Amino acid sequence: MTRWLAKISLRMRSLFHRRTADGELDTELRFHLERQIAANVSAGMSQAEARRAAMREFGGVEQLKEECRDMRDTNYIHDFLHDLRFGLRMLRKSPGFTAVAILTLALGIGANTAIFGVIDSLLLRPLPVENPSQLTVLAFRQGNGPLLTQFSIADFRDLCSQTAGSFSDMMGFQLGFDGLSLEGKADRALTAYVSGNFFSMLDLKAHLGRLILPSEGETPGADPVIVLSYSYWKAHLGSDQRIIGKKILVNGRPNTVVGVAPQGFYGLYPAPGVEAYLPLAMVSSDEPGWPSDVMVNRILQNLYVVGRLRPGATLQSAGAALNVVARRLSTQYPESNKGMTVSVYSERFARPDPGTAGTLMKVAALFLTLVAMVLLLACANIANLLLVRATGREREMAVRAALGAGRNRLVRQMLTESILLALLGGLAGLLLGLWGGRAIASIDLHQAVEVHLYSGFDWRIFAYSFAAALLTGVLVGMVPALRVSRAHIGAALHESGRSIAAGKNRFRSGLVVLQVAGSLMLLVIAGLFARSLVAVQHSNLGFDPQNVVELTMDPTEVGLNETQGLAFYNSVLARINALPGVQSAALTSTVPMGNYGSNDYVKVSDYQNPAGQGLPLVFYGVISARFFETMHIPILRGRSFTEGDVSGSPYVAIVSQAFANRFWPKQNPIGKHFAKVSGATNPLYEVVGVAKDARFSGLTGPIGPFFYLPLAQNYALGTLQTLQIRSAAAPDAVIREAQGVVRSLAPDLPLFSIQTMEEGLDTLNGFLLFQLGAGFAAALGLLGLILAMVGVYGVISYSTSQRTHEIGIRVALGAQQSEILRMILRQGFLIVAMGLIVGSVAAFAFARVISNFLVGVSPADPATYLIVTIVLGLVALLACYIPARRAIRVDPTVALRYE
Amino acid sequence: MSKPTDLVQGTLDLLILRTLTHEPMHGWGIAQRIQIVSNQVLQVRQGALYPALHRLEQQGWIRAEWGDSENNRRAKFYSLTKAGQKYLQREKANWERLSSAIGLVLDEARS
Structure with a gap:
């Protein structure tokens, strides 16, 4: 004691x-x-x-x-404080160096902070709910089928009630688009129909009013309430404090606003974010667009299921408990549940859903690697600068050593200086990164849905930036520190200031080789991504998106019934088709790469469904007569729809090639029959035509089966239809005229997603991810290029300045300016050429690893490598040329008197 | 007189603590005492002595006080603390165990 x-x-x-x-x-x-x-x-x-x-x-x-x-x-504290003071003094003494170093580091660390911030928001951050680590996501397979993440409501209820030993609570929700309209102002929003315990299980508190109660959502149609998301309430309703109690029309039916969800809660995943919540039971009964038996039909699978594990329960024990129920269901309901196995995932490792989480993590790892390389390039620059300074400080260090400073002590002092520098750079980088994150968040992606790429600062971002800065400080400080501390005291004290040996320049040149190589790698990756984007945009999509504009609407929202709606659509089409310049116009319920589309299970005649597998799920479009003409999709066999395919005439359908080949291989599909299963009435459709395959979703891989139904026979209330107009006229003019036509027929009808069809392809399901990837990669490539050029410039101009004396002698002895120029450029060329060779090899190796993310372009794409090498080589030679020009203007008398 | 032997690493602490059991002493005195008691075999270098004294003081095994030396000069006198006495006993027992073990091995090798 x-x-x-x-x-x-x-x-x-x-x-x-x-x-x-x-x-x-x-x-x-x-x-x-x-x-x-x-x-x-x-x-x-x-x-x-x-x-x-x-x-x-x-x-x-x-x-x-x-x-x-x-x-x-306590000595180290003293030493540290002393080093810190000394370091600050050194930085203050050379403000130019300090500014360049901090700016370089700020760029490197800022880029890392921004990219990490996005990844943190999308993948790492726990949901803003109570005990988020207990949340699990359920998925299932039937037989050897694909992993499905949406359950039927009946299955959800059975799983929920029979696994109470493992789960303290389990909720379900389904996502879809609904027309919301308040006081005549209509809008379309991504809605979640949630089981009553959705908010209570997450233990969320309303920002305003109340949230949906556990007692709501049991009885179909009994609870016409709606909860708005904070961001929807803020953006669309101007944060109206008196919103509670007002009625919002959801697809034309009144629902009472009872509350606003807490800020920062976007549903279970921020991209796309949920904008409004309704009780699950409101999907059923007489809601338009929903089959009447949605609550009990086990084939209708559209519910995401999330469970909260009991304390002590594990994923394994929960999975076992779920599969006991799944086995019971598959024997009890073989028609819908045969061979069902349920798997359970921790929510944080199953974003956005268990099936694609692995891919998203790989993308995240890829971008963290790319941005780490940018930081590495920045590090090389700082290390170079520090090396130059260290050479100038050899005498200082030797004096210190002579006065009793140990080697460790010297290394510590040098490291304190470099870490101090790195932390200052890190602080600047953090601020820059936060600004960058906010800039990324504010990029208008032109999406019909909310996409929250960035959710603001948290301790993870801080820790990441801090660790990056610390690592940078050690990394860039280590080399000069060791070099100086190794320096021989006697030699350094005796030699004059002009003691920089060639060996040190070799090391610095090596750093620049690495920088050029790293920059080449980044640019090649960016180039390959850009080429992938171009490749998917110009790949054969099966339709022609050029010169087409789109407007989306739902006449149910202004109270039109089926007859009135059809009449309205017919007048719109007739008048728009008559406009000058319009080649054709049509309506469709499913747009390619759109955020919503129709799909259903099909029963196909003359086709034997494999035993133990559920019915095939097929996407389809409900279209008007001139759709194929408008989209430039050729009809290969049979006929297109005509004005004669109306209610009362025989039910007809057109199938895609892939549909015909899958269900009726080597047979004539014309005259065959099939039916959907989930409609209110499920008529047997007769195939009257085969259309060429077109991509409606997914940009790679084989095109799946698809079928088309005529709008006049399949009009559904509460369904959005997109008007597509092909016209040679300017898109703005076409849109204005089309809006005029619609307004003259239905003045209050809201129009959504007014855009050219090419813009409409830039969605989360379409080109958006490719564009984001190519954009980010290009930004990083550019940053890398700048950093590498600063490195090349620095080393060449430093080495020429060291050779001023030599150049002066050469000039005095009669060397021509062009010879001097060539001599310096040769040195630069050697460094750059080595960097380009090393970089090409490294880039190819890296591109091979990420070849899964490339589309329509080989990881060894010669054009990309060639262009990048030429551009990088030219810019690098320019960076050499500037100091070389300065060198040849040296006046020999001045140069010889120098020093 | 044979050449002074370098001290085995770690035994210097033990020697210093043992030397201080009699009375408080200053650094020079400690070095002299060790040299005399060991019949001039063990010679403590200053370069090792003072860092060791400071380390032992920092660890709380010995305590330093300023006092007047034999020739009335101010000197720093080190004395053993209670914790230091216990530590010495422990280390001494360890040392005896170790040296008797080494002795056993050497004797066995000789026979």
């Missing part, structure tokens, strides 16, 4: 009374020396002899003192 008190008081003393302690040390050692001299004298030496002998025996007094001071545990 007393020992600890003594220790603490000693440390306090050495911390706060350092001078006293040092004085005492001095006295103590001097006392020893005097005793030794006295002893020597009494042994018979003369006074001077005795002193010399004692001193010799003693060795270096200052070193010994430093060793004694090191025994105090």
Whole structure:
């Protein structure tokens, strides 16, 4: 006990009374020396002899003192504070260097912070709910089928009620688009129909009013309430505090606003974010667009299921409990549930859903690698700058070493300086990164849905930036620190300032080779992504998106019934088709790469469904007569729809090639029959035509089966139809005229997603991810290019400035300017060429690893490599040329007098 | 007189603590005492002595006080603390165990 008190008081003393302690040390050692001299004298030496002998025996007094001071545990604090002060002084002394270094680091760390911020928001951050780590996501397979993430409502209820041992609660929700209209202002929003316990299970508190109650959503149609998301309420309703109690029409039916969800809660995933919540049971009964048996029909699978694990329950035990229920369901309902196995995932590792989480993590890892390379390029620049400074400080270090500073101490001082620099750069980078993150968040993606790529600052972002800065500091400081501390004291003290040996330049040139190589890699990756984007945009989509504009609407929202709606559509089409310049116009319920589309299970005649597999799920479009003409999709066999395919005439359908080949291979599909299963009535459709395949979703892989139904026979209330107009006229003019036509027929009808069809393909399901990927990669490539060029410029201009003397002699001896120029350019060319070769090899190796993300372009694409190499080579030579120009203008008399 | 032997690493602490059991001493005195008691075999260098003293002090095994020396000069006197006495006993036992073990091995090798 007393020992600890003594220790603490000693440390306090050495911390706060350092001078006293040092004085005492001095006295103590001097006392020893005097005793030794006295002893020597009494042994018979003369006074001077005795002193010399004692001193010799003693060795270096200052070193010994430093060793004694090191025994105090608090010494490192003193050293650190001292180094810190000294470091700050050094940085202040050369503001130019400091500014360039901090700016470079800020770019590198800022880019990392911004990219990490996006990944953090999308993948790493726990949901803003109570105990998010307990949340799990369910998925299932039937037989060897694909992993499905949407359950039927009936299956959800069974799974929920029979696994209470493992799950303290389980909720379900389904996502879709609905027309929302408040006081005549209509809008379309992504809605979630949630089981009543959705909010109570997440333990969320309403921002305003209340959330949906566990008791709501049991009885079909009984609870016409709606909860708005914070961001929808803010953006579309101007944060109206008196919104509670007002009625919002959802697809024309009144629902009472009961509350606003908390800020920052976007549903279970931020892209796309949910804009409004309704009770699950509101989807059923007489809601338009929903089959009447949605609550009990096990084939209708559209519910995402999320469970909260009980404390102590594991994913394994929960999975086992779920599969007991799944086995029971598959024997009890073989028609819908045969071979069902349920799997359960931790929510954080199943974003956006268990099936695609792996891919998203790979994309995240890819971009973190790319942006880490940018930081590495920045590090190389700083290391280069520090090396130059270190060379100039060799004498200073030698003097320090002579005065008793140990090697570790010198390394520590150099590292303190570089880490200080890195942390300052890191701070600037953090601010830059936060700004960058906010800039990314504010990019208008022109999406019909909310996409929250960035959810603001949190400690993870701070920790990441801090770690990056610290690592940078150690990395860039290590090389010069070791180099200086190794320097020979005597040599450094004797040599003049002009002591920079060729070896050091070789190391610096090596760094630049790496920079050029790294920059080439980044640019090649960016180039390959850009080529992928071009490839998918120009791949054969099966339809022609050029010169087409789109307007989306639902006449149900202004109260039109089926007859009125059809009449309205017919008049719109007739008048627009009559407009000058319009080649054709048509309506469709499913647009390619759109955010919504219709799909259903089909029963196909003359086709034997494989045993143990559920019915095939097929996407389809409900279209008007001139759709194929408008989209430039050729009819291969049979006929297109005509004005004669109306209600009352035989039910007809047109199938895609892939549909015909899958269900009726080597047979004539014309005249065959099939039916959907989930409609209110499910008539048997007769195939009257086969259309060429067109991509409605997914940009790669084989095109799936698809079928088309005529709008006049399949009009559904509450369904959005997109009007597509092909016209040679300017898109703006066509849109204006079309809006005029619609307004003259239905003045209050809201129109959504007014855009050209090419814009409409830039969605999360379409080109958007490719565009984001290519954009990010290009930004990083550009940053890398700038950093590498700064490196090349720095090294060449430094080495030419070191050679001023030599160049002066050469000029004096009659060397031509062009010879000098060639000499310097050759040096630069050598470095750049080596960088290009190393970079090409590295880029190819890296591109091979990420070839899964490339579409329509080989990882060894010669054009990309060639263009990038040429561009990089030219820019690099330009960076060499500027200092070379300066060198040849050297006046030999000045150069020779120099130094 | 044979050449002074360098001290085995770690035994210096033990020697210093043992030397201080009698009375408080200053650094020079400690070095002299060790040299005399060991019949001039063990010679403690200053370069090792003072860092060791400071380390032992920092660890709380010994305590330092300023006092007047034999020739009336101010000197720093070190004395053993209670914790230091216990530590010495422990280390001494360890040392004896170690040296007797080494002795056993050497004797066995000789026979």
